[in-house]
Amino acid sequence: MSRTTSRTHKVRTRSAAVVATLAVAGLLTGCAEELPTPKPEAPVAAAVVTQAQEREILDKVAGVVEKVTKSSQAEDLAGRLSGPALDIRETQLKVAAARKDQEPLTDLSMQMQQVILPSDQEWPRNSFAITVQPKDLTTPVLMTFEQASARDQYKLWGWVRLLPGVTMPRFAEADLGSAAVAADDESLKTTPTDAIKQYASVLTVDKDSKYAGNFADDDLRQFFRDYGKLQVDAINKEECKGAFEVAYEPTKDPVKSVRTADGGALVMAAMISKETITAKEEGCEIGPPTKTTQALWGDADVTNVVEVNYQDMVAMYVPPKGSDDQISLVGYEHVPMSVSNG
Template structure:
């Protein structure tokens, strides 16, 4: 005779003992639900290389067409800030010289440094190809708001022999660096303040040790050569004559622009104003020494004082905070805009 256990009641109720065992098993297998992990943000430039090259073509077109006094107003369509003031000063000089001496701004590029910020304002940078004469240009472009056009904000000519820092690939984009960013050896704003001090006081500046040697700084050597040349011209007229040459720099109210380099440092662009003052003994009749200053001077009468005011722009490299490297000048541009005999 076969015997088997009676089936569970058909009511579908589970016996209390079975419920207890099931509860224990479930309790032992309980696990927390997996928490979704957010994917890392994709790092990419917010302006494509194609878009940037179109911007450069548009800027070049406006700059190339701007001639004479009327051209100074036309520049505002694609230039802004310090770049607009620099180019307008160049146009005034060229106009005073009968159209001579105005250099073009070709935008064939060897490197694009594109923004990675999602918001605005946005800034991009360009290093141009080596021209037949002179050195490449480093230019900064700005888009203040989504519907605004990109405009050239500033530009310098790289110092001969300078080694540029590395940047991220154009497709990845390079982040802007705030003026008060603490990740650098000094903040971008402080770097400009310190460099102005060095330009004014030379090795006597308390910040001189933060920068490379004066002999390796093209702007400082240019200023020294200018002063030595003008004093030599006075001596040539009269060996016993005495004269002095001084340069005074100050930063403008324009904000600085800075972009991150691959090593964690930054390239900083800033607008400055400067004035060269040449003095001779009473009775001298000084006159400007450069074609640009002479064009602004016109037929004014000389005195024993000659003052030439300039608009300047400088590009500095500022290392990251933990670097033993010094800050250095990468490039500059100077354009006279006023000449005075008192």
């Protein structure tokens, strides 16, 4: 007899014994008082990282960021930064060195007003935190930290600057922890993965996207409308027939999502984008439009085209399935990574 068959036989035998016992008990109910059955205690939910441990993590990450900012030894970042955060910070340091100022560096001071701690036992584990108001930024910063495995250190994986006046969703108390949400979770209005894909379409073609109705209008979309018009107007002053285009797509980095108190999710993801500024009139030439893009430009020849490649981070609130609310952006980071003449 196989092991599987033997195990099945034992289960059936045990079930039969249980049925027999219940039958005897039924015959005795008229003779004996039924004993009360104690109710099992509900499991106590708790975060797998305490607030004290999170503070220690934040201090260690902040120490590395501060040390590298002073020394400009970007290779030391990998000890406590990973994924999009590492790529973005390395580029910011490069630009700051070329510009000879620290304006391109996002303030990553890690004094937090709120932490959102993981409750999941398995890895990777992600925690989120919102800073107090940095002195040189108009809004706080939302950060995501990842522990890839039990043997790995927690590292800063990504961050966004929150939108002015944004109302953040509510989360479970920090000591209870908040559950991670899978990239293909269908309890939401749309899965985290699909939300990012749809938003890439909206950022690329704005109201012409078939997904535009799924999203509330936001500051990032308005930024591109205003910035694109500014660039086109500047080119047209020279009668050069200016054009501005932007194209977005998600990266292959995993989407980071955490459950909100109402059953929705806070979703953070990495994207890449390209801005193309063109002077269509023959004989017209244009160069990089900002100090940062000029620092990345180097000694390339000036032509009628400027292409700027960006690394982006976006964070959005995705409502639970059945909600009448739209998906809404809560913050973003938009950092030039390279510039070319097309």
